[in-house]
Amino acid sequence: xxxxxxxxxxxxxxxxxxxxxxxxxxxxxxxxxxxxxxxxxxxxxxxxxxxxxxxxxxxxxxxxxxxxxxxxxxxxxxxxxxxxxxxxxxxxxxxxxxxxxxxxxxxxxxxxxxxxxxxxxxxxxxxxxxxxxxxxxxxxxxxxxxxxxxxxxxxxxxxxxxxxxxxxxxxxxxxxxxxxxxxxxxxxxxxxxxxxxxxxxxxxxxxxxxxxxxxxxxxxxxxxxxxxxxxxxxxxxxxxxxxxxxxxxxxxxxxxxxxxxxxxxxxxxxxxxxxxxxxxxxxxxxxxxxxxxxxxxxxxxxxxxxxxxxxxxxxxxxxxxxx
Numbered sequence: 019x020x021x022x023x024x025x026x027x028x029x030x031x032x033x034x035x036x037x038x039x040x041x042x043x044x045x046x047x048x049x050x051x052x053x054x055x056x057x058x059x060x061x062x063x064x065x066x067x068x069x070x071x072x073x074x075x076x077x078x079x080x081x082x083x084x085x086x087x088x089x090x091x092x093x094x095x096x097x098x099x100x101x102x103x104x105x106x107x108x109x110x111x112x113x114x115x116x117x118x119x120x121x122x123x124x125x126x127x128x129x130x131x132x133x134x135x136x137x138x139x140x141x142x143x144x145x146x147x148x149x150x151x152x153x154x155x156x157x158x159x160x161x162x163x164x165x166x167x168x169x170x171x172x173x174x175x176x177x178x179x180x181x182x183x184x185x186x187x188x189x190x191x192x193x194x195x196x197x198x199x200x201x202x203x204x205x206x207x208x209x210x211x212x213x214x215x216x217x218x219x220x221x222x223x224x225x226x227x228x229x230x231x232x233x234x235x236x237x238x239x240x241x242x243x244x245x246x247x248x249x250x251x252x253x254x255x256x257x258x259x260x261x262x263x264x265x266x267x268x269x270x271x272x273x274x275x276x277x278x279x280x281x282x283x284x285x286x287x288x289x290x291x292x293x294x295x296x297x298x299x300x301x302x303x304x305x306x307x308x309x310x311x312x313x314x315x316x317x318x319x320x321x322x323x324x325x326x327x328x329x330x331x332x333x334x335x336x337x338x339x340x341x
Contacts, residue, residue: 038148049159095178103190108207112198153183169258185318192325196332230316233303254302263303
């Protein structure tokens with residue numbers, strides 16, 4: 019059974035691994051290219067602009083060299099899991115039902131669950147192993163480019179690094195395989211893979227991710243040069259953090275609204291605009307970069323549970339439905 023499953027799926031598996039290998043190779047190349055550039059221009063280790071060797075001109079030139087790469091790469095990494103789900107997961111069972119070859123397998127001594135699990139393991143395990151390596155390489159590769167990518171806590175940096183890349187791929191394969199078991203149509207399974215993947219990815223990012231752990235809260239006075247995203251003073255939120263909330267207070271400590279549209283060009287700085295609107299204190303809530311792996315693990319567990327539930331649904335449908 020294992021050999022037959024491999025013969026049936028080897029082309030999809032090998033093409034998937036080849037695609038992952040190409041993307042991994044690009045990541046490794048740009049990692050070494052960025053490190054070499056920073057060493058040649060004396061900005062090794064720079065993640066922000068300062069008055070020393072990490073000057074504005076040097077960092078702007080660095081950003082200009084790699085901004086196109088940093089803009090395109092996340093799109094590729096975001097699309098990769100759903101593409102793998104469409105072409106490795108959706109045809110896995112749907113094609114068998116369309117061609118009627120499932121009858122031959124299921125009328126032999128092979129049980130339905132063994133048939134299902136063997137095909138799924140052959141198709142999924144090599145791809146998931148490849149994406150696990152890809153996610154870790156992406157995290158390592160993009161560290162020197164954190165100034166250009168603005169950190170890894172916000173979208174799309176969070177979704178394209180670490181262990182969530184594997185979790186997203188597992189979900190996409192589970193959606194495609196389950197859709198194939200339920201609808202028994204390859205095109206329908208592919209379409210459902212795209213729709214369900216996007217729905218879950220966006221829904222979890224918007225509704226669940228901000229609540230994985232308590233954010234850090236900081237307060238500062240406008241007179242002390244503190245602001246959120248300050249242009250002239252000290253920003254309360256680090257550049258590589260994910261801001262999830264902000265509040266503004268007057269001198270009496272009462273919460274007030276801040277209207278950015280009323281800021282004038284003559285204000286010069288954001289602090290001047292805040293003071294003109296009678297704002298004395300600002301507060302910001304954010305998830306710092308130090309919470310990256312905790313958030314990654316939590317989100318990966320959510321997608322693991324979702325993938326398990328989907329595959330259980332598919333197995334139930336396979337057992338209950340006639341050939």
